[in-house]
Amino acid sequence: MNPRWLFLSLLFAAALSVGGALVSGALPLALGDVWQGLLGQGEAVQVVRELRLPRVLAAFACGGLLSLAGVLLQSLLRNPLADPYILGVSGGAAVGALAAMLLGAGLLAEQGTSLGGALLAILVVFGLGFRHGERNLYRLLLTGVVLSAGCGALVSLLLTLAQAEQVKGMLFWLMGDLSQPQGLGAAWLVLFAVSVAATLAAGGLDVLAGGRDKAAALGLAVGRWQAALYFAAALLTVAALQLGGSIGFVGLLVPHAIRLLGVTAHRWLIPCAVLLGGSFLVLADMLARTLWSPLQLPVGIFTALLGVPVLLWLLGRRA
Amino acid sequence: MRLEACNLTVSIGGKTVCRDLSFAVQPGQCWGVLGQNGAGKSTLLRTLAGLYAPDAGEVRCGEAAISAMPRRDLAQQLGVLLQNEGGEFWGTVQDYVLLGRFPHRRALFGYSAEDEAIAQQALAAMELTALAQRPLNQLSGGERQRASIAQLLAQQAHCLLLDEPLQHLDLRHQAQVMKLLSGLQERAVLMVLHDLLWAQRNCDHLLLLFPDGRALTGPAAELLTREHLETLYQCRLREVAVEGERCFLPGV
Numbered sequence: 001m002n003p004r005w006l007f008l009s010l011l012f013a014a015a016l017s018v019g020g021a022l023v024s025g026a027l028p029l030a031l032g033d034v035w036q037g038l039l040g041q042g043e044a045v046q047v048v049r050e051l052r053l054p055r056v057l058a059a060f061a062c063g064g065l066l067s068l069a070g071v072l073l074q075s076l077l078r079n080p081l082a083d084p085y086i087l088g089v090s091g092g093a094a095v096g097a098l099a100a101m102l103l104g105a106g107l108l109a110e111q112g113t114s115l116g117g118a119l120l121a122i123l124v125v126f127g128l129g130f131r132h133g134e135r136n137l138y139r140l141l142l143t144g145v146v147l148s149a150g151c152g153a154l155v156s157l158l159l160t161l162a163q164a165e166q167v168k169g170m171l172f173w174l175m176g177d178l179s180q181p182q183g184l185g186a187a188w189l190v191l192f193a194v195s196v197a198a199t200l201a202a203g204g205l206d207v208l209a210g211g212r213d214k215a216a217a218l219g220l221a222v223g224r225w226q227a228a229l230y231f232a233a234a235l236l237t238v239a240a241l242q243l244g245g246s247i248g249f250v251g252l253l254v255p256h257a258i259r260l261l262g263v264t265a266h267r268w269l270i271p272c273a274v275l276l277g278g279s280f281l282v283l284a285d286m287l288a289r290t291l292w293s294p295l296q297l298p299v300g301i302f303t304a305l306l307g308v309p310v311l312l313w314l315l316g317r318r319a
Numbered sequence: 320m321r322l323e324a325c326n327l328t329v330s331i332g333g334k335t336v337c338r339d340l341s342f343a344v345q346p347g348q349c350w351g352v353l354g355q356n357g358a359g360k361s362t363l364l365r366t367l368a369g370l371y372a373p374d375a376g377e378v379r380c381g382e383a384a385i386s387a388m389p390r391r392d393l394a395q396q397l398g399v400l401l402q403n404e405g406g407e408f409w410g411t412v413q414d415y416v417l418l419g420r421f422p423h424r425r426a427l428f429g430y431s432a433e434d435e436a437i438a439q440q441a442l443a444a445m446e447l448t449a450l451a452q453r454p455l456n457q458l459s460g461g462e463r464q465r466a467s468i469a470q471l472l473a474q475q476a477h478c479l480l481l482d483e484p485l486q487h488l489d490l491r492h493q494a495q496v497m498k499l500l501s502g503l504q505e506r507a508v509l510m511v512l513h514d515l516l517w518a519q520r521n522c523d524h525l526l527l528l529f530p531d532g533r534a535l536t537g538p539a540a541e542l543l544t545r546e547h548l549e550t551l552y553q554c555r556l557r558e559v560a561v562e563g564e565r566c567f568l569p570g571v
Contacts, residue, residue, distance in 0.1 A: 079407070199428075200427060200428065203421060203424060206414070207418055207421050210418060211401075211405045213401055213404065213405070214404045216369075216370055217370065218394050219392075219394030219422040264410040267428060
């Protein structure tokens with residue numbers, strides 16, 4: 001597919017999904033009401049401005065962050081199965097968040113400990129994985145996978161120790177939930193800054209995908225690029241985790257969906273992935289909060305339920 | 320621009336590839352590197368390309384030591400064809416060949432029309448124009464090899480290092496690639512080869528890497544003898560002449 005057309009279609013899809021998500025909810029609104037509400041007039045001001053808009057913005061940013069992190073990690077690890085959580089960042093964050101929930105600490109403490117856990121995981125993986133220079137990506141990957149496994153065991157332990165009424169909150173965090181987004185402004189800033197930087201660095205990312213020695217032979221300072229990619233991906237993941245817990249599947253699915261549509265050059269892949277990831281999560285979150293309304297479901301369920309058939313269809317079409 | 324190895328000592332995994340080796344590939348020369356499997360030919364080539372650190376000595380490209388050159392400056396002067404790239408490139412053949420222009424790229428975003436034209440010429444030279452829009456990972460081994468060579472041509476470097484440029488190529492394309500490489504003007508070329516026929520036809524100088532870490536350099540006419548080659552490959556060879564051209568066949 002022509003990348004320009006895909007980009008424009010996705011821009012349109014993003015507007016459509018945001019509009020749809022603002023209109024639908026426990027209290028259905030007409031498009032005109034939403035518009036009035038956004039402008040600060042009419043009866044729906046509170047619903048639109050204080051409830052729906054922050055949540056839609058959080059969903060979009062979260063989807064964009066995760067997709068971009070997926071693109072960068074797949075480029076760094078040259079592994080099509082890499083997703084934002086493969087290097088243990090979400091494991092560290094989960095242990096932090098769940099430990100705070102178990103101790104009954106407030107939301108603020110929970111945010112703090114999950115951020116602390118994520119940063120600790122980032123430093124451990126970077127410290128061990130890059131210890132002998134940038135030569136061995138397997139070491140980095142394996143360190144991340146091992147750390148994730150350890151965090152998984154700790155999460156299981158915390159779930160077992162928790163009171164019955166605490167478990168539900170913990171499961172929501174683990175499955176991804178956008179009802180209490182934190183740091184929305186910071187998340188959008190991170191998304192914008194890294195998207196622009198990554199798009200400008202797209203030529204280098206293309207070269208890096210050709211292999212380490214090839215990239216070096218074509219004039220790329222590979223070690224520095226790998227470290228920068230790792231930290232950029234970690235930063236994106238941390239921002240996404242703060243917004244919505246560990247929402248699975250977006251970071252894996254979205255980059256591949258764009259590639260399967262025939263757009264592989266990073267200068268188009270990156271903006272398209274951000275737009276598709278954002279729209280996709282807005283849509284999934286809309287379903288999560290309206291399908292069993294007033295009951296709200298974890299959005300992670302819908303990213304998988306929507307994403308799996310789409311990706312299977314794209315894979316089948318190719319074959 | 321010449322490529323020079325100065326007192327180079329290289330080892331890998333405890334095995335010495337070469338000791339105190341010095342030679343210079345002048346512009347217009349074509350050097351062949353011969354040796355057994357595992358003799359360290361690729362390691363030596365990677366060292367010359369600045370992708371592997373020598374134990375001692377240095378490599379010079381023009382007047383500067385390559386270890387002191389910024390990667391991008393080096394890539395504008397020196398191009399490498401690797402035997403095994405180990406990458407996962409998702410794009411088309413054309414995108415792949417265009418990467419050869421990366422060291423020369425001036426635009427912040429994308430490539431200039433001039434870069435695209437150079438990539439098109441390289442594609443045409445390797446008879447890949449019809450495959451330009453195909454995903455690279457759908458190509459056959461030989462087609463992929465030609466795409467790698469096209470990328471190297473697009474780089475337009477003054478010094479070329481090629482690790483088994485003929486691998487996977489059929490006879491016609493072997494001849495085509497060798498003709499193209501020897502037709503390049505004022506380039507310093509060094510290539511790892513296994514086919515003695517091409518070494519004889521196209522290389523004016525040879526570097527023989529013996530299994531014990533000894534190396535011999537010199538004009539091809541002097542080094543391409545049955546005695547040297549039997550020591551080099553540690554097997555008996557038979558020398559025959561076909562229409563005035565010497566051929567070496569493995570003996571029994």
